[in-house]
Amino acid sequence: MFKPQGTDNTTLETINGETPAFKATKLSLYAIIFLISVVGNALVCVVIARRRRMRTVTNIFVLNLAASDLAITCICIPFDIPVQENNYKWPYGGFACKIMYPLQTVAMFASIFTLTAVSLNRFWAIVHPLRKQMRKIHAVGVIIIIWVICILLTVPYVFVLRLDKTTMECGEYWPGVNYRKAYTASLFVLQYLLPLSVIALAYLKIGLELKSCATVQNALAVNAVLHQAHRNEARKVVRMLIVVTLLFAICVLPNNVMWLWLDFGNGANYAHFWDMIAFTNIILFANSAANPIAYTICHENFREEFKLYFTCDPKIFQNMAENTITYTRTRLKSLTGTDRITSKSHDVIEYGEILVIDSKETVI
Numbered sequence: 001m002f003k004p005q006g007t008d009n010t011t012l013e014t015i016n017g018e019t020p021a022f023k024a025t026k027l028s029l030y031a032i033i034f035l036i037s038v039v040g041n042a043l044v045c046v047v048i049a050r051r052r053r054m055r056t057v058t059n060i061f062v063l064n065l066a067a068s069d070l071a072i073t074c075i076c077i078p079f080d081i082p083v084q085e086n087n088y089k090w091p092y093g094g095f096a097c098k099i100m101y102p103l104q105t106v107a108m109f110a111s112i113f114t115l116t117a118v119s120l121n122r123f124w125a126i127v128h129p130l131r132k133q134m135r136k137i138h139a140v141g142v143i144i145i146i147w148v149i150c151i152l153l154t155v156p157y158v159f160v161l162r163l164d165k166t167t168m169e170c171g172e173y174w175p176g177v178n179y180r181k182a183y184t185a186s187l188f189v190l191q192y193l194l195p196l197s198v199i200a201l202a203y204l205k206i207g208l209e210l211k212s213c214a215t216v217q218n219a220l221a222v223n224a225v226l227h228q229a230h231r232n233e234a235r236k237v238v239r240m241l242i243v244v245t246l247l248f249a250i251c252v253l254p255n256n257v258m259w260l261w262l263d264f265g266n267g268a269n270y271a272h273f274w275d276m277i278a279f280t281n282i283i284l285f286a287n288s289a290a291n292p293i294a295y296t297i298c299h300e301n302f303r304e305e306f307k308l309y310f311t312c313d314p315k316i317f318q319n320m321a322e323n324t325i326t327y328t329r330t331r332l333k334s335l336t337g338t339d340r341i342t343s344k345s346h347d348v349i350e351y352g353e354i355l356v357i358d359s360k361e362t363v364i
Contacts (some may be wrong), residue, residue, distance in 0.1 A: 022275070029282050030077050033289045037073040040292025047305040058237055060139040062116040062295070064146070065244070068114065069288035071107040075100065076285060083170075084278070090170035093165040098169035101161060102154045108252075109150035109191055115245050117142050117194045119202040122241065126234055127209045153190065156183060184263045188256050192249075199245050206238055206265040207283060240298035246292055251287035254280040 006011045006143050045068040048054045079100055083090060090097055134142075160179075175179040258280050261267035270276075295302040 007139050020237070026278060026282065027081070028319055029287070030081060030192045030245050032075045033282070034287050036289040036292070037285070038149060040289065041070045041073070043306060044295060044302070045070070047309065048086055051305060056135065056141045057121060057136055058137055058241075059117060059133050060143070061114050061121070064143045065111060065114045065118075065291065068107045068110040069291055072104060072111070073117065073215055073285065075103050075107065076281075080281070089168040090163055091168075092170075097163040098158055098161050101170075102157045105157060105187075105191075106147075106150045106328055109153060110146055110247060110254075111151065112191055112195045113146045114143070115241070115248060116198055117146065118241060119199040122238055123202040123206055126206050126238075169235075181263045188260060192252060194359070196245070196249055203238065203242055203245075210235060211239075236299055240295060243294045247287055247290050247294060251283050251290070255284045281286075306328060 037317075045063055048059050048063045048083075079092070079096075090101065121139070124131070125133055150151075157172075160174050161170065162173055163170050172180065174183075258267065258277050262273070267273050294305055
């Protein structure tokens with residue numbers, strides 16, 4: 001939830017009372033978050049876009065999530081810091097006042113809606129594996145719909161933002177205080193409460209399904225091995241997505257609470273309210289930097305790909321195709337725990353979420 005600071009008929013006396021230590025800490029954290037988020041999310045986008053085996057349905061959503069995180073980082077931090085350091089005077093003009101904060105809100109909506117979409121996709125794939133599954137083209141369509149909905153939800157915000165040329169403040173000018181309260185409450189419900197409730201229910205059902213299938217034994221040994229491999233891989237993907245969702249919930253909640261306190265409580269009367277807003281903004285931005293770290297820790301495919309891009313050996317990039325073949329064969333053997341599964345180089349082996357095509361692509 002992004003809003004202009006200090007523009008709701010409050011004074012700037014407490015906003016600008018930052019101590020040098022607080023300011024130095026704040027700017028240092030901003031710099032660290034910006035660097036990690038830009039490098040990490042850009043690398044996620046490059047890896048998924050350039051590597052065929054990484055272009056799965058789930059990773060298409062991860063790509064969109066990384067793009068949203070990049071948008072939040074590149075729009076918020078570089079433009080917010082000059083405003084804060086300029087006593088919250090808006091230096092970018094009236095048009096930027098109309099679009100800057102709404103763009104930030106759109107990107108935040110896109111992040112949580114993407115997490116919701118991928119949780120529902122995982123739910124369908126794991127709980128109903130024999131039914132028709134989402135394909136990559138469908139995922140792209142869902143992402144387009146997500147961005148359209150995000151823009152529509154932010155339209156009211158655009159109309160109430162304007163630049164006061166007397167005070168040079170970019171602020172919200174609602175017809176009445178109840179309109180502002182209604183929009184703040186709706187943002188909290190649509191951007192936080194409702195999506196996270198849907199996600200929690202989806203992952204709860206997934207967990208129950210994986211637990212109930214743990215004792216399932218297939219008649220054929222090869223089917224049993226593939227079944228177990230599928231379940232293990234599904235657990236890894238779900239674990240990664242749950243971690244990313246928890247990071248979002250933890251990092252976004254404090255900022256939402258502060259704005260609810262301002263609009264529905266007496267937050268404006270608290271002397272250090274805007275210092276706390278600055279702190280919760282740092283936590284909010286940190287979520288964008290934490291996601292690439294979560295991908296690296298929780299899923300070995302991303303770890304392997306990131307290693308390739310951080311290596312100093314240029315031959316690795318020249319031999320990507322050969323490395324993909326080797327990795328896929330090794331990965332399949334490690335999943336099944338046996339070297340007895342053989343197939344011709346052009347065979348297609350498909351089981352649930354594990355798919356090998358021409359011995360070059362592993363879809364998760």
